[in-house]
Amino acid sequence: MARLAATLADRPIDVLINNAGRMRREHGVDDLDYADWATTLSINRLAPVRLAVALKPNLMRAGNARVIAVSSQMGSLARAAAGNIAYRSSKAALNMAMRALADEWRSDGIAVVMVHPGWVRTDMGGEDAPLAVSDSTAGLARLVERVTMADTGRFLDHDGSTMPW
Numbered sequence: 001m002a003r004l005a006a007t008l009a010d011r012p013i014d015v016l017i018n019n020a021g022r023m024r025r026e027h028g029v030d031d032l033d034y035a036d037w038a039t040t041l042s043i044n045r046l047a048p049v050r051l052a053v054a055l056k057p058n059l060m061r062a063g064n065a066r067v068i069a070v071s072s073q074m075g076s077l078a079r080a081a082a083g084n085i086a087y088r089s090s091k092a093a094l095n096m097a098m099r100a101l102a103d104e105w106r107s108d109g110i111a112v113v114m115v116h117p118g119w120v121r122t123d124m125g126g127e128d129a130p131l132a133v134s135d136s137t138a139g140l141a142r143l144v145e146r147v148t149m150a151d152t153g154r155f156l157d158h159d160g161s162t163m164p165w
Contacts, residue, residue, distance in 0.1 A: 020070070024087075067105075099153050
């Protein structure tokens, strides 16, 4: 990340999309692999914060800078369910970390939002997911374009609606 920041030097970044998603399917608490859980937390929670912090000077050089953290409805405490504890907890932790970052960077004029891309037909989402990749990405593109400081700290669906925490 430091090497990337050095490579970008003083180039402005208008939009930083943090899309980290690692999930090992578990069948319940008896199936937890704690080392794997730590890896999932590192990738899904720590890496997006570290990258945003490393690139903050570049974000500061842009007008209307936005940090978009791709989260998941599975990180919502309001939608808590059994299974996939590592993934769910990593996305809940990402949401909290990014929410705190939004408050901290508000005075710097950098908007930080968390987004749920929808349940998408991908390797992770599976064949039964109702949303095509093209529909998810089109919605996310529209959302990214209209994010302002008024949205900072919000958890949004790919269609712009508010997700429950």
